[in-house]
Amino acid sequence: MNICPKCGLRYPYSLKNCLECGTRLVNNKDEATKKRALGLVRKIGIISLMGGSLFCAFLVIVPLLHLSMVAGQDFSTIVNTIQSPPGPPVPEFKLNQTVRSADLEVTVVRTREGNNVLNANRFFFITVSLHNLRQDAPIQASGSDFILTDGDGHTYYTYGLGNSIAQDLPPLASQSYELEYEIPRNAAGLVLAVYFPRATQDSATGPPALFAVS
Incomplete structure (x- = not known):
């Protein structure tokens, strides 16, 4: 049919x-x-x-x-x-060792352990000192410019730079800020990657400076 x-x-x-x-x-x-x-x-x-x-x-x-x-x-x-072809080794810097770009100078001053939290994590604090080398322009540094990794390759991001997501650093000014991270209690081999912002743009560019913080 x-x-x-x-x-x-x-x-x-x-x-x-x-x-x-x-x-x-x-x-x-x-x-x-x-x-x-x-x-x-x-x-x-x-x-x-x-x-x-x-x-x-x-x-x-x-x-x-x-x-x-x-x-x-x-x-x-x-x-x-x-x-993943091997690239050139990236140098690691220590506490109180100053690293600078054309616009900014960064020093990791100290680290300290924070309290444990309920989900088997703990807080970890890093104090950084920033110095604007420019005479004619401020620099905006953001918490996203400071990325923490552990020995297993896990990545952690700070809650902010001091009490704010970003900070404006006036010309030739120096200021210290505390970075707060939440990491596993057994995390080890911590390395802080610092990406340098520039006075001409807010976003960080170029390879980071690595600081061994544990």
């Missing part, structure tokens, strides 16, 4: 249009065949895509495995080396 896709009425194959609304009738068997064909095409496409991905992986992984066996190195080490 032919079916009207609009009304749902059934008619003999000899009729091509619905007697109620005039819509062209659809052959039920043809529609089912088309749906089955479309489903088959989709399955073939998915299988082909998966096969292509496996083939590409085979071309990459097998040579790396061979290189691993020949060189006597761990496979994961080779993969990580290829994905």
